[in-house]
Amino acid sequence: xxxxxxxxxxxxxxxxxxxxxxxxxxxxxxxxxxxxxxxxxxxxxxxxxxxxxxxxxxxxxxxxxxxxxxxxxxxxxxxxxxxxxxxxxxxxxxxxxxxxxxxxxxxxxxxxxxxxxxxxxxxxxxxxxxxxxxxxxxxxxxxxxxxxxxxxxxxxxxxxxxxxxxxxxxxxxxxxxxxxxxxxxxxxxxxxxxxxxxxxxxxxxxxxxxxxxxxxxxxxxxxxxxxxxxxxxxxxxxxxxxxxxxxxxxxxxxxxxxxxxxxxxxxxxxxxxxxxxxxxxxxxxxxxxxxxxxxxxxxxxxxxxxxxxxxxxxxxxxxxxxxxxxxxxxxxxxxxxxxxx
Amino acid sequence: xxxxxxxxxxxxxxxxxxxxxxxxxxxxxxxxxxxxxxxxxxxxxxxxxxxxxxxxxxxxxxxxxxxxxxxxxxxxxxxxxxxxxxxxxxxxxxxxxxxxxxxxxxxxxxxxxxxxxxxxxxxxxxxxxxxxxxxxxxxxxxxxxxxxxxxxxxxxxxxxxxxxxxxxxxxxxxxxxxxxxxxxxxxxxxxxxxxxxxxxxxxxxxxxxxxxxxxxxxxxxxxxxxxxxxxxxxxxxxxxxxxxxxxxxxxxxxxxxxxxxxxxxxxxxxxxxxxxxxxxxxxxxxxxxxxxxxxxxxxxxxxxxxxxxxxxxxxxxxxxxxxxxxxxxxxxxxxxxxxxx
Numbered sequence: 001x002x003x004x005x006x007x008x009x010x011x012x013x014x015x016x017x018x019x020x021x022x023x024x025x026x027x028x029x030x031x032x033x034x035x036x037x038x039x040x041x042x043x044x045x046x047x048x049x050x051x052x053x054x055x056x057x058x059x060x061x062x063x064x065x066x067x068x069x070x071x072x073x074x075x076x077x078x079x080x081x082x083x084x085x086x087x088x089x090x091x092x093x094x095x096x097x098x099x100x101x102x103x104x105x106x107x108x109x110x111x112x113x114x115x116x117x118x119x120x121x122x123x124x125x126x127x128x129x130x131x132x133x134x135x136x137x138x139x140x141x142x143x144x145x146x147x148x149x150x151x152x153x154x155x156x157x158x159x160x161x162x163x164x165x166x167x168x169x170x171x172x173x174x175x176x177x178x179x180x181x182x183x184x185x186x187x188x189x190x191x192x193x194x195x196x197x198x199x200x201x202x203x204x205x206x207x208x209x210x211x212x213x214x215x216x217x218x219x220x221x222x223x224x225x226x227x228x229x230x231x232x233x234x235x236x237x238x239x240x241x242x243x244x245x246x247x248x249x250x251x252x253x254x255x256x257x258x259x260x261x262x263x264x265x266x267x268x269x270x271x272x273x274x275x276x277x278x279x280x281x282x283x284x285x286x287x288x289x290x291x292x293x294x295x296x297x298x299x300x301x302x303x304x305x306x307x308x309x310x311x312x313x314x315x316x317x318x319x320x321x322x323x324x325x326x327x328x329x330x331x332x333x334x335x336x337x338x339x340x341x
Numbered sequence: 342x343x344x345x346x347x348x349x350x351x352x353x354x355x356x357x358x359x360x361x362x363x364x365x366x367x368x369x370x371x372x373x374x375x376x377x378x379x380x381x382x383x384x385x386x387x388x389x390x391x392x393x394x395x396x397x398x399x400x401x402x403x404x405x406x407x408x409x410x411x412x413x414x415x416x417x418x419x420x421x422x423x424x425x426x427x428x429x430x431x432x433x434x435x436x437x438x439x440x441x442x443x444x445x446x447x448x449x450x451x452x453x454x455x456x457x458x459x460x461x462x463x464x465x466x467x468x469x470x471x472x473x474x475x476x477x478x479x480x481x482x483x484x485x486x487x488x489x490x491x492x493x494x495x496x497x498x499x500x501x502x503x504x505x506x507x508x509x510x511x512x513x514x515x516x517x518x519x520x521x522x523x524x525x526x527x528x529x530x531x532x533x534x535x536x537x538x539x540x541x542x543x544x545x546x547x548x549x550x551x552x553x554x555x556x557x558x559x560x561x562x563x564x565x566x567x568x569x570x571x572x573x574x575x576x577x578x579x580x581x582x583x584x585x586x587x588x589x590x591x592x593x594x595x596x597x598x599x600x601x602x603x604x605x606x607x608x609x610x611x612x613x614x615x616x617x618x619x620x621x622x623x624x625x626x627x628x629x630x631x632x633x634x635x636x637x638x639x640x641x642x643x644x645x646x647x648x649x650x651x652x653x654x655x656x657x658x659x660x661x662x663x664x665x666x667x668x669x670x671x672x673x674x675x676x677x678x679x680x681x682x
Contacts (some may be wrong), residue, residue: 155665158665327506
């Protein structure tokens with residue numbers, strides 16, 4: 001199926017002229033964070049698998065402003081508007097939050113879904129100011145449904161906004177696991193370089209030392225630095241390349257939630273550490289604590305962490321099933337379509 | 342308001358003969374577990390506060406079997422059937438599970454709500470057998486809504502049953518906090534004596550020793566042993582007595598989830614430890630991790646636990662707000678009433 005999306009620079013696609021109901025996904029990332037790219041890939045796969053009656057249309061984040069009036073003019077009663085999921089609701093990534101407010105406060109007559117997100121407004125002047133702006137914008141839309149991807153965010157969304165809030169996993173957990181047996185070698189350290197980083201360098205260096213007994217050790221991030229931008233056309237291949245990378249590792253040490261998700265999907269032993277506000281920790285306990293080859297820790301004692309790593313690296317693979325946990329999202333879309341068609 | 346409930350021994354109340362819609366709560370406990378009693382108290386308070394149009398009718402668990410045909414005959418289209426919340430869905434407490442199946446498979450034409458529960462079917466022959474029986478019974482009721490009180494249970498219910506599953510806190514977190522400043526003295530150890538117990542005696546005794554510097558130390562359980570049974574008439578006073586007991590303590594050490602909830606409500610420093618399947622741990626992380634005077638640990642190192650206790654005992658009290666987290670339950674009931682009336 002062709003990719004339809006509105007893009008004002010390199011490639012421009014017009015809105016398709018047909019009678020199918022449309023699912024407009026705004027805020028689709030062009031930047032090179034593979035976690036966010038995988039989210040967009042999974043959201044598309046989810047809608048196209050579960051609701052084939054809908055035509056899925058992606059609006060890249062750079063085009064949100066130009067696309068809003070175009071979509072506003074073309075939108076029909078069955079159509080659904082959505083905004084990309086991730087870990088950026090709040091005041092830490094205000095470009096995303098500003099775009100979200102515009103979309104939510106514009107399409108007030110259609111089901112509008114904020115795809116699975118974590119939320120964090122800081123408890124300071126900027127956080128409170130931005131929260132008020134978001135509350136004002138979100139409250140204009142009675143058809144807006146917020147999806148929380150962890151219980152902490154579910155609680156925060158319900159205490160912050162008056163909108164309906166539902167609870168599902170991160171979209172990437174909808175993706176199929178990669179089931180092949182490849183030879184594993186090496187430890188991959190996947191760490192963020194942004195303001196959310198809290199893991200101490202001494203802990204990371206200590207773990208590097210203890211894993212470094214002839215084993216290849218590499219450092220990377222899920223934010224790619226060998227491409228400038230990613231589009232819905234190129235992200236599929238890059239996602240596969242990322243899973244391929246993970247599937248060859250003996251172990252992943254990370255503070256990136258999606259590095260843990262990629263480890264789940266590839267059966268790769270993985271230890272997740274904290275970020276500044278617990279988004280990975282909560283998502284881990286909520287959805288994947290029962291998966292034997294991944295775990296979370298706040299520990300700083302190297303002896304204890306090494307014992308935990310040994311346990312993970314010796315664990316067996318087993319089946320798991322997170323897909324039923326998307327049911328609240330499924331029911332919201334299904335009921336809307338049945339009422340409107 | 343009078344207590345209406347069907348009771349076949351001491352006191353018998355007939356079903357009230359009026360036109361008000363009824364809210365039938367089955368499985369109301371008569372046993373002396375104050376956690377479960379507080380749940381029943383809170384459920385009644387919740388419905389009476391939020392849906393005053395409904396008349397709340399409690400059916401004690403001993404009377405479930407006799408009440409089912411009586412209610413079946415009298416039930417009207419606006420009426421709602423519910424089964425008491427708690428931590429007993431699964432195969433560990435089969436008397437509750439058997440009663441639940443009967444109620445769910447009987448009232449299939451009315452909204453039926455399984456109040457906030459944790460679920461645990463063991464991964465053994467008995468667990469699998471009982472799970473199949475529950476799946477068969479629950480699947481007969483298309484109007485059944487299961488409420489999970491922690492994310493682990495939300496996941497398990499969605500992977501086990503085809504019914505709608507929603508996510509709210511334990512009902513007791515709906516109760517108002519006790520805001521009075523009383524003189525605190527002593528440490529209270531509140532430990533279970535049932536099959537869910539996993540905390541090592543050496544840890545408990547070690548903590549007792551370190552807290553025992555002239556401070557009164559007592560051991561108790563939230564299951565009372567000075568009364569034989571509790572009814573909807575007597576539970577209110579016993580609940581107040583329990584909160585009074587907690588509010589005078591300097592610190593609570595416990596493996597009982599509701600001992601932690603009573604500590605939240607009374608502003609009492611509390612450290613919660615594990616049970617056999619993590620129901621307290623998950624509920625803690627999901628709803629009350631942001632409350633400073635309570636915490637959870639799996640730790641067995643006494644030095645570390647003592648540092649955590651010191652931190653809790655030095656923490657300040659602050660406001661918290663869990664009530665918005667009951668919104669999914671509220672919306673289900675509100676929408677049902679508006680569609681049926």
